[in-house]
Amino acid sequence: MQFLAWVALLLFFVDTVAAGNGLTLSKQSRDTLAVPQWLYLATGGATIGASALLASFVTDRAFIQDLHSWSQTLPTVERGWDSLAWIGRSLGVAALVLSIFLGFTGPQLPTASLTILLTFAGVRAGLPIATYFVGNVWPALNPWQTIASILPSGFREYPHALQRWPAVGGLLVLVLVEVIFPVSAVPSILAMAILIYSTITIAGALLFGPESWFDNADPLSVLFRLYGAVAPIQRENGTLQVKLPGSDLRNADLVTDVSDVAFIIALIWELTYSGFITTSAGATTIETLVGITSLGIVNVETRAILVYTLLFVCGYAVFLGAYWYAGRLSRRRSGTYITARTIAFQFSPPLLAIAAGYHFAHYAGLFVSLSPALMMALTSPLSPPANPLILSPPSWFEGLGIASVLIGHLFAIWAAHAVAYDLFSSRLVAVRSQYPFIAVMIGYTVISLWIISLPGAIPPYLS
Template sequence: MQFLAWFLAFVFVVDTVAAANGLTLSKGPRDTLAIPRWLYLTTGGATIGASALLASFVTDRTFVRNLHSWSRALPTIKQWWRPIMWLGRGLGVGMLILAIYLGFTGPELPTASFTILLAFAGLRAGLPIATYLIGNVWPILNPWRTIATVLPAGFREYPHWLHRWPAVAGLLVLVWVEVIFPVSTVPTVLAMGIVLYSTITIAGAVLFGPPSWFDNADPLSVLFRLYGVVAPIQRHNGALRITLPGSELQNSDVVSDTSDVAFIIALIWELTYSGFITTSAGATTIETLVGIVSFGIVAIETRAIVVYTILFFCGYTVFLGAYWYAGRVSRRSTGTYVTAQTIAFQFAPPLLAIAAGYHLAHYAGLFVSLSPALTMALTAPLSPPANPLVLSVPSWFEGLSIAAVLIGHLLAIWVAHAAAYDVFSSRLVAIRSQYPFVVVMVGYTVISLWILSLPGATPPYLP
């Protein structure tokens, strides 16, 4: 049966199947898109602008409200919920233990390493895709939360003034570590990182209590919670309901603090940054800046780390600043009594649709190519194959990446349109309030499509 599944994948999805002897995973080079750059950049930006214009003609508040409130109850699983919960918890803890153990004792080949495949093909690529396309199961699978629930916890009250800022810092640090250190190619380095992350996470959950820590400070929990808002399957009052994708993004509870906005922008920026440094333009930029930045006797690798770090945090600051500036422009252009912060909070959740589109564009190919190796690692973690299969995705996946980016932006445009009608009583003001954010979204679109158009390259100077 397994052979038949891979055979069908080979025939319908894959161009070639190759035995891999090394892979940099998220840093892998890409092929150049066979589409004129000016054409699809202009088309992509115009598509977002035109969709915003068309959405402005939908002024029936009742229609918009009914569309976003539509839902259907799914078959109840109440009698199965506890067994499913305990099965998921056990599976999550078991995967964590195996990942640490096999990271130190398993094979060094990345595509044969259970630890690397689980972390990058599973947790980095596959599970987020399943989260925003189907629903969020991370609260059940989260091994650190399972461990923390059986330990004495809650010795200190979580400082509410911190809100989600620890999660923002944690996400940025995780992405920085992924870029700078060879966690995607050396299993022992990744295993040490998992041990460190586990120590910090469990200690924080024990100190402040699992609910407070995982709702506010744990970057992975916040990431999956926010991606889960995009999904069509939602859990309300213990019951599962199917909704239109993105309907929950209009919920005012999604973003309640500046740190939530910062986290959402971080999701968009980290995918943009990771995509850029794996292109020829990104590699050239890094090499040029490393040549300019000279610290005398400092090794070139150290200078490169400084350049990568400065680009990462400066770019994030620009993305975040552009969004907040759009909120201020929106308030000035409408002359409303609503504060710029309130406007920014209301228009931030739609950006999660953009983040989901970016993630799908960057990681769908990785997940498909590593799916055979991941399946083999999960089914036989203690006896990995000496020559694991890695699929080479077909050229039409490039078109899928473009479609994912555009669909994410189109969904964001529509949800932002609906959110504007929740904030403003005047239809004209509601429409005008969206213009600055549409400009920002068009900018995000053009940047992302431009990155997808560039030939791939391996980031220079990194191990």
């Protein structure tokens, strides 16, 4: 329902949104590589391969179990916890109302608009970073869940067959909206998108019940829950546990359906796609495809939107297909009785560490740049400064992005190694089962590092 509603909206307004692009805030300039590109990419791929090789020498199951099971309980704060939760929910609702109101009535300058700054510097960049570094606080902030929880709900049972597919569709459509609509440039359009999203989300939560909807159908809730599995701080049985980062990625209950795998791959692909189309190579690719594809459409902007959409959908299909093929190849190489579907389920959570590394590489600079402007807008939402302070990230931030991609892959490889030893009784089979997934990870690494190395550009036809 959510996916179809967004698609209908996208198609209805397709002729009116070709005037802007929603990625202008997220693009940072890049310096030219000091080393040959082939050497840079080969080094990144070789790093992942060598790490996987080294991990394969760790065959002591007790050591792997102890490492991933280590935890330290933090002091519990029972008194005042409910009050803090309600403060967070109240702030979330206030932020939602202000974002919609100021998007329509406030300044239309992107860097002075609380609506744009809170959405992109806050929810798009800063909050996911806090989630995979500290833990998932979204349930305590989610304004739609707060609103739905105080209204009558649960009129129908959520269809079990849908699983998390509405969240997958919602995430993919949200990314397309960010690309095609000028949501990061025109506050009023972003406010309209937030209003429509709020209507769909609250209606779904009231119809099926808040718990069912936000566990399965809401893309933001599923996104933060999965990113939270990467964090070193986890809430278990009413206590806060400090663990090694990524320890929970071996949790067999994290992925229980094909839709969960599809969502995780969508996280990786949307960051890859968003990064690619804002590079010179991406701009050239779009211009070439629009030039050679007539499709019987005279309007070049409409043609460009179709090209952006087809490139997005086809690329996602390739990423998802490559992962599922790795699952079948892993079963074939290991000769196990375990199905390829089960193998794919178990090896998909480690990919969340890769997604976290990609996200940090793409959005850490944006968060640092816009943080002062966001603070100014938050302290004075009704009359923000006309010329807010925008920081320029230092040159070493580029190296930080590269490091985050590699570190994310290293965590993913180690988590996959632990998963293999949980899944297979034979040490040799456990090692051999990882090879196809390591190949996929190396491919993801090389693609991401290549995108980071490219000069930036504004996506054509949409700006």
